[in-house]
Amino acid sequence: MKKLTTIAIDLAKKVFQVAVYNKYGNQKSNKAMNATQMMEVIHQHPEAQICMEACGSAHYWGRRFEALEHDVYLVPAHLAAQYRRGNKNDLNDVDGIYEAAKRPKTYFVSVRTLEQQDLAVQHKLRHGYVNQRTQAANRIRGFAREYGVNFSWGIHRLRHEVPDALEDADNELTPSGRSSLRELLDQLLALDRLIEAATREIKRMGKLIKACQELVKIPGIGWITATMLYVRFGNGAAFRCGRDASASIGLVPAHQGSGGYNRLGKISKRGDKYLRWLIIHGARAVINNLRDKQDGLSCWIRNQLAHKHPNNTTVALANKLVRMALAILKSGESYRAPVAQVAP
Numbered sequence: 001m002k003k004l005t006t007i008a009i010d011l012a013k014k015v016f017q018v019a020v021y022n023k024y025g026n027q028k029s030n031k032a033m034n035a036t037q038m039m040e041v042i043h044q045h046p047e048a049q050i051c052m053e054a055c056g057s058a059h060y061w062g063r064r065f066e067a068l069e070h071d072v073y074l075v076p077a078h079l080a081a082q083y084r085r086g087n088k089n090d091l092n093d094v095d096g097i098y099e100a101a102k103r104p105k106t107y108f109v110s111v112r113t114l115e116q117q118d119l120a121v122q123h124k125l126r127h128g129y130v131n132q133r134t135q136a137a138n139r140i141r142g143f144a145r146e147y148g149v150n151f152s153w154g155i156h157r158l159r160h161e162v163p164d165a166l167e168d169a170d171n172e173l174t175p176s177g178r179s180s181l182r183e184l185l186d187q188l189l190a191l192d193r194l195i196e197a198a199t200r201e202i203k204r205m206g207k208l209i210k211a212c213q214e215l216v217k218i219p220g221i222g223w224i225t226a227t228m229l230y231v232r233f234g235n236g237a238a239f240r241c242g243r244d245a246s247a248s249i250g251l252v253p254a255h256q257g258s259g260g261y262n263r264l265g266k267i268s269k270r271g272d273k274y275l276r277w278l279i280i281h282g283a284r285a286v287i288n289n290l291r292d293k294q295d296g297l298s299c300w301i302r303n304q305l306a307h308k309h310p311n312n313t314t315v316a317l318a319n320k321l322v323r324m325a326l327a328i329l330k331s332g333e334s335y336r337a338p339v340a341q342v343a344p
Helices: 033-042 058-069 077-082 088-103 116-146 154-166 175-206 212-216 222-231 242-248 275-286 294-307 312-333
Strands: 006-010 016-021 026-033 049-051 072-077 254-257 261-265
Touching: 006 033, 006 077, 006 088, 016 088, 026 033, 026 088, 049 058, 049 088, 058 072, 072 088, 077 088, 116 154, 116 175, 116 222, 154 175, 154 254, 175 222, 175 242, 212 312, 222 275, 222 312, 242 312, 275 294, 275 312, 294 312
Parallel strands: 006 049, 049 072
Antiparallel strands: 006 016, 016 026, 254 261
């Protein structure tokens, strides 16, 4: 069915800005309304395509609108801001969302399924616990240093060194200082248990998803990375090719150009920082365990290391892993290891 109407929505908690445009791009209305009134407008235009900013609750409303057989387009927030005219307010924001959605080169965020949303929540919980544990470890080191007690870097060493320091009667730790360090250590150990629980839940959920079962066959990709790739890329339909997927998480070179001359720079580091961090650490693990393997991927890595810095090779491998992952998600096929090229 040809879509005759476009509805742009600026989402919020209670008050939604809803603008309706006809097939010629003329605005027919632009009003603030509550959720019930917004759904009435949606039902009045069964042929409409709906565009929203990819922000909080966008995936929820996207699933609701898709269930009503509407075409839903989630516009990245930074693109919507580029097309906003005038001061920032709801009226101008919804116009910016519409203008961005109509541009032929705009890329959209896929609406997450409930399965993807569950995994995303677990990842955010786990990542938050990891950050809190790092903060607790830094507090322990900072507080102890004021009493002349120095701990080694690394969470694993800290777990063993803090109890020894608490029992050492020869250092300058006072009863109050020992109590504070013991409380911080208890926080750190409690966060360890929360991280382990979130990790187990992510692995359990990932093992039930066929796409994740195939992704973990790629070298350097475990259950944590595989499930996050599934959350981020879904079935891969939002991306034209593997390079687009790599670019969406900032793994391609940024460039500047003028007068027909373009200069490539470092990677852009745009998009999902957390997923980029996971992929790069996975790539580094593959390189560190290269040894004398003779498969196609290992030979390619060895060739890269021969004339590039290890960090450059790590990023290049991360880029390749993302492309492999997208190919699996788009095709639904199993991972096929690259074949080593035989020299003539």
